[in-house]
Amino acid sequence: MTRKHKPFPILENVLIEAIAAEGKCLFHYEDKVVFVSFCVPGDIVDVQITKKKHSFMEGRIVRIVQYSKVRETPMCVHFGICGGCKWQNLPYEEQLKAKQQQVFDQLTRIGKIALPEFNPIMGSVKTKEYRNKLEFGCANKRWYTKEEIEAMPPREAGKEGNLNESAIGFHITGAFDKIYPIEKCLLMDDLHNQIRNEISRYAKAQGMSFYDIRAQHGLLRGLMMRNSNTGEFMLLVQFHYDEEGDEQRAQSLLRHVADRFPQITSLIYVDNQKGNDTFGDLELTTFKGTDFIYETMEDLKFKVGPKSFYQTNTEQAYHLYSVPRKFAALTGEELVYDLYTGTGTIANFVARRARRVIGIEYVPEAIEDAKENSKVNNIANTLFYAGDMKNILTDGFIAEHGRPDVIITDPPRAGMHPDVVRVILNAAPGRIVYVSCNPATQARDLQLMDTAYKVTAVQPVDMFPHTPHVENVVLLEKRDN
Structure with missing residues (x-):
């Protein structure tokens, strides 16, 4: 016999006190x-406890008794479901x-090093349609959702091959095999909503199969969009x-999308037979246009x-990269190492x-x-190397290329x-x-360098409105000893 666990309690009329990590x-x-997720300080709520640990518990809201005075009406119809924009x-x-406080807390509690007064966080230029990917x-x-299930009439749902069950959308938090269909996401140009919804409509109308991640079967597997x-x-x-016939069906979908949306200048596809959705090691095929787009700064x-990394908030990327250029205080005489350079954005920006x-x-x-970015911009004083950082950046590499005056790192x-x-x-x-998208690991690394370097400036930058994520730029200068 299996042992039944007592259900966790529902706590009534509790006051939400403060913002915590990870958007909770x-x-x-x-x-x-x-x-608890999807609430704000000052809310009075009933909470169902879902997990008990030795030092903490987790719960979910079952009823909002009284709204906080600082609460704002969410702009997205999918808020509270997809989990992407928890704030x-x-x-x-x-x-x-909250983000300014998060940076301060993590650098002080984890780093445990002397810190200067922090600069005020730089807010994002745009808070809607700010993403480029x-x-x-x-x-x-x-x-x-539970509410959708309760509102349904009796039906035959969930049967294999039932295209009404198919979906294109975001993964539910903590579930690798659950996709919630997204009708309208406000984080990117609205054209991506039109394209995604049309692909879903067309694929279902043509009887195309959607991917089953457990069985690893199904034709339409995933979309990636950039603008x-x-x-x-x-x-x-x-x-x-x-x-x-799958390849022919795929070509038909691509032709339909190309004809319907001439705004797409780069239409690419791949047959991914792997057990995961990553495509960095796969050969891609260009169906229409070029295999790249250009950003300007x-x-x-x-x-x-x-396959390139580029900051996903284009307008804010300029303000973010202006910080390390300012902190580097270059005069034209310095040898600079740009670690984790991506497509060379920072390297070319400071060159x-x-x-x-x-x-x-x-x-x-x-x-x-x-390399192409340097060439396009007539920049002749850059060198780029590909490989695992710990294998490339060695004492021998520095002996060959010279001791840097400034190191910019964006891991x-x-x-x-x-x-x-x-x-x-x-x-x-x-x-x-040191440019970081995770102040916690940045704090750990700052502690490792503390004997030789002191932190002289800290500049938080918000790249992702409505999420708990924050970037932080730190300047370290060599100690006198």
Whole structure:
């Protein structure tokens, strides 16, 4: 016999006290912290406890008794379901305060190092349609909310092959196999909504199969969309060829999309037979137009391909990159290393104020784009290398290319590998500019460098309104000893 667990309690009329990490809020109950999503400080709510741990609990709201005075009406019809914009119910000014506090808390509590007074956070220029890239999953069985299920008439749902169950949308938080259909996302140019909805309509009308991630079967697998401030639009469609005729069906869909949306300047597709949706190691095929689009920043042009990393908030990227250029304080005589250079955006952005810039990046295609970006912009003082950072950036590499005066580093969320930190310390540049999308791992790395470098400036930057994510730029200068 299986042992039945007592159901967790519902706590009534609790006051939401403060904002916590990962877009959640918190309150205290019986000497424990309880974390809840989709609420704001000042809300009075009934909460169903869903998880109990030794030092904390998690819950979900079952009823809002009284709304907080700081609450804002969410702009999106999918708020509270897709999980992407957990702070739409919080005024933007309050979001910025919370992000500033998040950076301060993580650098002080995790880093435990001396810090200067922080600069006020730089808010995003746009708070709607600010993204230049979105990815959507396809599924043969869509996910339903509890409310949608309760409102349904009796039906035969969930049967294999029932195209009414198919969906294109976002993954439900914490569920790799559940897709919620998205009708309208307000984070990107509205054209992407029109394209995505038309692909869904056409595919269902033609009887195309949607992907089943568990069975790894189904033709239509995923979409990736990019647009740029030059007016270009890229669409990458991922297919999964299973049966005879699938390739012809895929071509038919691509022709329909190309004819229906002439705004698409780069239409690309791939047959992905892997167990996951990543396509960085796959060969892509261009159906129409080019295999890239251009972004501009000041008088520079940047070539961005489907595999390239580029900051997803185009307008705010300029303000973000202006910070490391300012912190680097270049005079034209410096050798600069740009680590995790991506498509060479920062490297080319600062190159005209440096003697030479050397960029290193893991993705070979991004490095080719970085070289092309230098060429397009007539920049001749950059060098780019592709490979794993800890394998490329070695003491031997520095001996060959020269000891940097300035290092700019913009690592992924995991931060820098300890070997990379060690080589940076051995290189002993006068200044290090650390751009981070995760202040927690940044704080850890700052602690590793604290014996040799002191933090002299901190500048938080908001790149993702309505989400808890925040970028942070730190200037480190070599200690006198």
